[in-house]
Amino acid sequence: xxxxxxxxxxxxxxxxxxxxxxxxxxxxxxxxxxxxxxxxxxxxxxxxxxxxxxxxxxxxxxxxxxxxxxxxxxxxxxxxxxxxxxxxxxxxxxxxxxxxxxxxxxxxxxxxx
Amino acid sequence: xxxxxxxxxxxxxxxxxxxxxxxxxxxxxxxxxxxxxxxxxxxxxxxxxxxxxxxxxxxxxxxxxxxxxxxxxxxxxxxxxxxxxxxxxxxxxxxxxxxxxxxxxxxxxxx
Numbered sequence: 144x145x146x147x148x149x150x151x152x153x154x155x156x157x158x159x160x161x162x163x164x165x166x167x168x169x170x171x172x173x174x175x176x177x178x179x180x181x182x183x184x185x186x187x188x189x190x191x192x193x194x195x196x197x198x199x200x201x202x203x204x205x206x207x208x209x210x211x212x213x214x215x216x217x218x219x220x221x222x223x224x225x226x227x228x229x230x231x232x233x234x235x236x237x238x239x240x241x242x243x244x245x246x247x248x249x250x251x252x253x254x255x256x
Numbered sequence: 257x258x259x260x261x262x263x264x265x266x267x268x269x270x271x272x273x274x275x276x277x278x279x280x281x282x283x284x285x286x287x288x289x290x291x292x293x294x295x296x297x298x299x300x301x302x303x304x305x306x307x308x309x310x311x312x313x314x315x316x317x318x319x320x321x322x323x324x325x326x327x328x329x330x331x332x333x334x335x336x337x338x339x340x341x342x343x344x345x346x347x348x349x350x351x352x353x354x355x356x357x358x359x360x361x362x363x364x365x366x367x
Contacts, residue, residue: 177355177356179355179356179358184360184361184363185360185361186262186346186348186358186359186360186361187346187348187356187358188358189355189356189357192354192355231297233299235355242287242304242306242350242352243289243301243304243314244289244301244350244355244356245301245315246291246298246299248297248298249297249298249299251297
């Protein structure tokens with residue numbers, strides 16, 4: 144069965160510093176990996192995805208994620224955090240044979256001025 | 257802007273009432289999903305559909321039901337609302353090879 148783990152409930156970072164939000168996954172087939180962001184009282188917005196190809200994926204708002212097959216990880220990164228990046232971040236995975244996305248438990252990112 | 261719409265955005269309703277949460281998408285996606293989001297953030301898949309007249313229960317047991325009579329429409333119904341149904345409900349759709357597009361959600365409070 145597929146699963147996703149986000150080990151940190153909250154990540155705190157100062158504005159201008161780099162940020163990392165961690166995600167590890169488990170699937171039996173080839174993984175399709177996604178990151179979504181949720182602002183208060185809103186639905187989830189797509190940030191980026193990895194399906195195949197380069198391990199470093201670039202997405203919206205300056206975010207990127209690195210796929211590491213040996214460590215089964217897909218950490219979200221940004222070189223310089225903004226206060227407006229403060230939100231909930233969800234990692235998600237699905238197997239290539241399935242359409243269902245399984246979400247991690249979410250990580251709250253707090254960027255302080 | 258996402259082409260998937262959920263109504264109402266907020267709903268406060270009394271125990272025992274029947275309610276239907278609406279979800280419509282204009283993208284022609286075959287696949288649609290309902291997620292329930294805890295106050296503590298976690299998302300749980302409660303229903304999904306791979307096409308018209310196809311509905312399946314998700315990973316989290318739910319007392320709600322869904323229907324898919326038209327491609328663009330995927331309503332969720334609670335026959336008798338209870339306080340334990342208080343949550344945020346998120347609808348999403350997808351097409352092959354792509355991620356999901358989410359609606360803005362319905363925040364339901366049952367009093």
